[in-house]
Amino acid sequence: MVTVKTMKRWFTSLTVVAFILAAAIFNWSLLVSSKKPSDMEIAFVSDKAQHYSETGDEKLASTAQVPFPSMDVTNINTLDEALIKIQELEKRLKDIEYRIPKKYPEVKFLTFKDRKRILITGGAGFVGSHLVDRLMMEGHEVIVVDNFFTGRKRNVEHWIGHENFELIHHDIVNPLYIEADQVYHLASPASPPHYMYNPVKTIKTNTVGTINVLGLAKRVGARVLIASTSEVYGDPEVHPQTESYWGHVNPIGPRACYDEAKRVSETLAYSYHRQENVEVRVARIFNTYGPRMHMNDGRVVSNFILQALTGQDITIYGSGKQTRSFQYVSDLVDGLIKLQNSNYSLPVNLGNPEEHTITEFAMIIHKMVGGKSHIVNKDAVEDDPQRRKPDITRAKHVLGWEPSVSLQTGIEKTVRYFRKELMRSKHSERNLHIPVDVSNINV
Ligand code: NAD
Numbered sequence: 001m002v003t004v005k006t007m008k009r010w011f012t013s014l015t016v017v018a019f020i021l022a023a024a025i026f027n028w029s030l031l032v033s034s035k036k037p038s039d040m041e042i043a044f045v046s047d048k049a050q051h052y053s054e055t056g057d058e059k060l061a062s063t064a065q066v067p068f069p070s071m072d073v074t075n076i077n078t079l080d081e082a083l084i085k086i087q088e089l090e091k092r093l094k095d096i097e098y099r100i101p102k103k104y105p106e107v108k109f110l111t112f113k114d115r116k117r118i119l120i121t122g123g124a125g126f127v128g129s130h131l132v133d134r135l136m137m138e139g140h141e142v143i144v145v146d147n148f149f150t151g152r153k154r155n156v157e158h159w160i161g162h163e164n165f166e167l168i169h170h171d172i173v174n175p176l177y178i179e180a181d182q183v184y185h186l187a188s189p190a191s192p193p194h195y196m197y198n199p200v201k202t203i204k205t206n207t208v209g210t211i212n213v214l215g216l217a218k219r220v221g222a223r224v225l226i227a228s229t230s231e232v233y234g235d236p237e238v239h240p241q242t243e244s245y246w247g248h249v250n251p252i253g254p255r256a257c258y259d260e261a262k263r264v265s266e267t268l269a270y271s272y273h274r275q276e277n278v279e280v281r282v283a284r285i286f287n288t289y290g291p292r293m294h295m296n297d298g299r300v301v302s303n304f305i306l307q308a309l310t311g312q313d314i315t316i317y318g319s320g321k322q323t324r325s326f327q328y329v330s331d332l333v334d335g336l337i338k339l340q341n342s343n344y345s346l347p348v349n350l351g352n353p354e355e356h357t358i359t360e361f362a363m364i365i366h367k368m369v370g371g372k373s374h375i376v377n378k379d380a381v382e383d384d385p386q387r388r389k390p391d392i393t394r395a396k397h398v399l400g401w402e403p404s405v406s407l408q409t410g411i412e413k414t415v416r417y418f419r420k421e422l423m424r425s426k427h428s429e430r431n432l433h434i435p436v437d438v439s440n441i442n443v
């Protein structure tokens with residue numbers, strides 16, 4: 001039987017609960033309306049959104065875009081007020097957990113037999129991070145080793161915490177003892193200003209670092225792919241460059257720290273192969289571009305796009321008659337994976353054979369980006385290779401590989417990425433860029 005007394009007690013309890021709820025909602029709504037998100041909070045959520053859109057996950061990008069309000073925890077005088085605040089904080093934590101997705105792109109499932117442990121040195125760099133994405137999506141276990149000289153955690157952040165992924169902060173000039181089935185040895189600065197910044201370190205990374213990688217491969221029986229370069233051909237006298245050409249390199253010039261060190265890296269690979277039976281693959285990579293390349297690496301693609309986007313002069317070094325052939329990064333990643341898994345152990349050129357003079361390239365970028373930039377000529381840089389175009393007959397023949405992304409499509413994607421990066425640097429000074437002018441580097 002429900003007595004009047006019991007009903008009164010229920011009524012009182014309900015009133016108290018209703019009052020607490022009303023107070024909580026009122027307090028929360030005041031906080032939401034009065035407190036704007038701080039710049040740091042906006043930067044944080046935008047960073048997340050940028051990441052997911054880079055990896056193509058627009059759904060995750062949009063969930064990460066909503067900034068959340070800050071909480072004012074001053075003016076708490078009573079225990080009840082404190083309890084209410086605690087409840088609000090708990091609710092906010094749940095909101096944050098919900099809004100910062102822990103979801104990873106869905107990777108393919110591979111059985112133990114097919115799944116490989118793949119070590120990528122330099123995996124936080126431009127090329128490395130795209131390779132990480134591809135191999136992770138294929139269902140492999142990926143271990144990135146990087147000293148973050150030119151790479152960034154942000155390039156691989158979207159995989160941190162995934163059970164198949166590991167990021168190790170390590171300088172490959174020092175020995176490394178881990179297990180792997182395959183190694184992609186990409187660790188090395190790649191653009192002229194970066195590799196000329198500390199030439200001795202560039203040499204150590206590509207010689208001592210390569211010895212450590214090959215020593216590791218020898219110990220664990222792994223296959224190693226060395227990221228070599230078209231720079232091994234120097235300023236070539238043979239055009240287009242075939243793998244059988246031995247090159248024309250100045251051993252004491254400003255580029256020698258990179259060119260000669262990469263040549264030694266190749267020599268080491270084949271010496272470990274002959275002497276220690278280490279399985280090696282050598283990719284001679286030609287100029288590559290795409291999203292995640294450094295804004296301020298001083299390379300022609302990044303310089304021209306940035307200059308066009310910001311209305312600065314587009315700077316051609318020398319006459320502009322020198323040529324390059326530009327390959328989009330996804331084509332390179334395809335080629336690297338095909339080469340690693342092929343039966344072919346001699347060097348293979350990976351590049352796009354479509355050749356342009358630098359003046360033509362400046363005009364292409366100027367037209368595609370628009371804007372008011374002027375194209376200007378500056379002093380030539382020392383030992384600048386005058387013609388570069390890969391002969392990819394070997395890659396076609398032994399790998400069944402050839403580039404498929406047109407310059408138009410690749411540049412459009414890269415310009416889109418650079419635009420986003422420029423917007424990002426408005427609220428965070430971190431990515432402030434000053435294009436490096438190689439012609440001013442004293443060598
Ligand atoms: P990148 O500078 O973006 O990446 C290189 C990565 O190596 C960075 O993450 C850097 O921090 C890391 N690294 C450098 N020294 C290291 C060390 N001692 N220990 C550990 N990590 C170290 O350059 P990228 O364009 O991605 O080039 C990757 C590889 O491809 C390089 O070996 C480069 O020589 C080769 N390559 C690139 C191009 C190109 O056009 N991008 C052309 C030819 C060859």
Ligand code: UDP
Binds near residue numbers: 211212
């Ligand atoms: N090394 C390494 N990780 C390994 C095995 C070797 O970093 O798992 C390094 C080792 O420190 C050595 C180098 O690789 O300096 C070359 O190894 P190798 O076995 O060829 O030479 P050795 O140790 O006989 O000098």
Ligand code: UDP
Binds near residue numbers: 287324381384
């Ligand atoms: N270059 C240029 N303006 C720039 C940057 C580069 O004219 O702002 C030229 C450079 O002199 C070279 C070509 O573009 O002839 C490619 O240079 P990059 O540094 O991209 O790569 P490289 O192929 O020389 O390693």
